[in-house]
Amino acid sequence: MVGRRADGYHELHTLMVPLTVGDxxxxxxxxxxxxxxxxxxxxxxxxxxxxxxxxxxxxxxxxxxxxxxxxxxxxxxxxxxxxxxxxxxxxxxxxxxxxxxxxxxxxxxxxxxxxxxxxLPGGAALASGVGEVLQPVDLPPVPLVLLNPGVEVSAADAYRWLAGRFTSPLDLEALLAALASGEPVPYFNALQPEVVRRHPPIAGALAALQGAGLHSPLMSGSGSTCFALARSEAQAQEAARQLAARFPGWWVAAASTRSQAPRG
The missing domain is CATH 3.30.230.10 (Ribosomal Protein S5; domain 2)
Known part of the structure; x- marks a missing residue:
């Protein structure tokens, strides 16, 4: 979140990625x-x-x-x-x-x-404006695990809690380099601190993903789902299995980024 526009909408600079799981x-x-x-x-x-x-x-x-x-x-x-x-x-x-x-x-x-x-077009994109200005990003398939602690978060609340605490744009070059090398990814979510402060189970989800041997945990969007990256699809599947057993009331899924969004 890099600023707020005169019309009240927030100015975004975010990486959006379709996944292999969905409705x-x-x-x-x-x-x-x-x-x-x-x-x-x-x-x-x-x-x-x-x-x-x-x-x-x-x-x-x-x-x-x-x-x-x-x-x-x-x-x-x-x-x-x-x-x-x-x-x-x-x-x-x-x-x-x-x-x-x-x-x-x-x-x-x-x-x-x-x-x-x-x-609509599918594929990863760097989104700016209110999210409608899309720059395609060549992103390789990345295995990951999604974990939701059963908390519903209103996007309107998450943006309101931000209260003008804006951040610098993402360093896309550094982010892509880390993904290619398997190193911890230098991304962040401007909404995460205040959402986590008000919903402690989300902090538990982030810690659980890290504890399952995954890396670079982060809250997705306005929450409450969190994700972390795996070194392989096999690791993602095993971590998801362990997390599902440990947190039977939570939603968990192994997935990966995809080059095209689902079409129905």
Whole structure:
């Protein structure tokens, strides 16, 4: 977080990376628009970002038909992983295939959320502005483990708690060099200190990842999910197994960065 704009939004400088874990969506043509949610107690109407994305695309495209959508929620809620934004972007992409109409998807995505455009092209990107200015980054597959201590963190609260404590931009060159060499990665999360101070279980998750033999633990986004890097996929799988046994009430997953975002 490098500053705050006159319109109240925060000026970002952050590395965003799609992962090999996420929610899934089933989308099929239908006479009207409907949404069903499995795996979480979420609204299935205009309060849901997937529904709003679908409605926005159908209206922008002037389509009289609709879609029957089922969201299989696999990521924890309010966890800093961009699950809702990814689901919204995937909905836009799927409907653009079903009903091609030349809609400006990035512009439409931005009306739904600052980080929704990131999930359209796929691949890692250095994000600036409010998250909509994307510079592609060539990032190799990196195995990692995700750990969520069962705490929901409001992104609005996390930004409010930042209270003007801004940071310098990421040193992308040093970050990529560390990833290539397997050394500890010099990244940071400006939101992490205040979120952790208010939610101590997140500190426990960071310590648990480090204790499992992983390196460079960090909170993802506005929290509460944390991640740490592994030397290999086998190490990530074993660490995830150990953490799941140690913290049966927490969400844990072995994953890796991916060159393309999921498409449904």
């Amino acid at each position: 899934t969506l089933d989308i099929a043509p239908a006479p009207g628009l409907s949404l069903r949610v499995e795996g979480a107690d979420l609204p299935a109407d205009g309060r849901n970002l997937v529904y709003r994305a679908a409605r926005a695309y159908l209206d922008a495209a002037g389509v009289t038909q609709g879609a029957a959508i089922t969201l299989h929620k696999r990521l924890p809620l309010a966890s800093g992983l961009g699950g809702g934004s990814s689901d919204a972007a995937t909905t836009l992409l799927a409907l653009a295939r079903l009903y091609p109409c030349g809609v400006d998807l990035p512009a439409l995505a931005l009306t739904l959320g600052a980080d929704v455009p990131f999930f």
